[in-house]
Amino acid sequence: METQIGNIKFSHPIFNASGPACTTLEELEIIGKSESSAIMMKTCSLEPREWNPEPRYKEVPLGSINSMGLPNLWYKKYVEFSHILKEKYKKPVIASVVWFCSTQACNNDFEIIVKAFQEDSLVDLIEVNLSCPNVVGKPQIAYDFETSDTILSLVENLWNKDIGIKLPPYFDPSHTNAMSEVIKKHPQVKFITCINSVGNTLIIDPETEQPIIKPKWGFGGLGGEYVKPIALANVRAFYKNLWESVKIIGAWGILNWIDVYEFLLAWASAVQLGTTFAKEGPEAFARIKKEFENYLEKKWKKSLDEVIGKLKEL
Ligand code: SIN
Numbered sequence: 293m294e295t296q297i298g299n300i301k302f303s304h305p306i307f308n309a310s311g312p313a314c315t316t317l318e319e320l321e322i323i324g325k326s327e328s329s330a331i332m333m334k335t336c337s338l339e340p341r342e343w344n345p346e347p348r349y350k351e352v353p354l355g356s357i358n359s360m361g362l363p364n365l366w367y368k369k370y371v372e373f374s375h376i377l378k379e380k381y382k383k384p385v386i387a388s389v390v391w392f393c394s395t396q397a398c399n400n401d402f403e404i405i406v407k408a409f410q411e412d413s414l415v416d417l418i419e420v421n422l423s424c425p426n427v428v429g430k431p432q433i434a435y436d437f438e439t440s441d442t443i444l445s446l447v448e449n450l451w452n453k454d455i456g457i458k459l460p461p462y463f464d465p466s467h468t469n470a471m472s473e474v475i476k477k478h479p480q481v482k483f484i485t486c487i488n489s490v491g492n493t494l495i496i497d498p499e500t501e502q503p504i505i506k507p508k509w510g511f512g513g514l515g516g517e518y519v520k521p522i523a524l525a526n527v528r529a530f531y532k533n534l535w536e537s538v539k540i541i542g543a544w545g546i547l548n549w550i551d552v553y554e555f556l557l558a559w560a561s562a563v564q565l566g567t568t569f570a571k572e573g574p575e576a577f578a579r580i581k582k583e584f585e586n587y588l589e590k591k592w593k594k595s596l597d598e599v600i601g602k603l604k605e606l
Contacts, residue, residue, distance in 0.1 A: 298454030324381035326574035355516015410451030425491025456483035472533035489513025520545025
């Protein structure tokens with residue numbers, strides 16, 4: 293069940309997404325105690341951020357819609373938490389960082405955060421979130437290839453921890469190709485997470501005749517089963533462009549072992565639980581891990597190398 297992202301080994305491929313219930317130390321300790329193979333912390337910024345107004349998260353039949361707004365306690369707290377979590381739980385701890393501004397004047401801000409995680413924290417990996425759709429007035433950076441390139445130039449080579457990028461869904465090969473070209477220019481990018489929620493979707497309650505969440509006029513990030521095929525296609529498309537130079541983490545729509553299996557066949561090396569963790573709590577990690585382990589045993593698979601990327605073309 294062992295897998296690897298950059299130089300970091302994971303005991304199995306299932307851990308939490310930087311999304312639900314990973315903002316406070318108390319929440320992160322719950323993940324630490326669970327069978328999640330890593331502790332992914334909430335995306336953090338240079339200053340603390342409040343939650344978007346409620347209602348901001350709703351479960352719907354095939355998933356969830358959210359507009360949390362990247363609430364976080366500020367980056368220094370997560371640098372501090374990384375020491376506590378690493379000491380206590382002895383598994384990979386991953387930082388997730390964000391940057392809100394695309395003018396030259398703010399570039400230093402982003403460097404400050406990544407530098408702090410590189411130099412002062414015990415995190416194993418740093419995920420740069422270029423894809424949150426829920427901050428009013430801020431576009432999803434990874435749809436702008438030039439700005440993404442500039443940011444990666446700023447945050448690579450600040451020290452020796454591997455970095456990765458959390459990407460939004462792309463819907464056309466010209467876009468996955470353009471982002472792949474950006475990634476190829478930055479060798480310290482050792483992993484990508486495919487995908488963040490499908491941004492700016494709208495779900496209407498016909499009874500109340502209103503959107504079901506409040507922020508951004510009801511426009512939020514869609515996750516869960518609805519978006520699994522999009523996530524799988526993004527994993528596969530990036531694999532075909534980048535081959536083995538970059539590891540891929542799959543996200544959204546992982547309800548059971550079958551979903552894990554599909555993501556790994558497409559070439560994900562690990563998967564993150566978002567909606568399923570929010571719905572089911574930390575027991576979800578143990579359940580899906582056990583199911584997946586049983587299946588591998590039944591199929592006589594000795595390691596994940598016999599699964600990862602083994603999708604058969606028709
Ligand atoms: C949020 O905090 O709004 C969700 C996290 C994300 O989209 O990156």
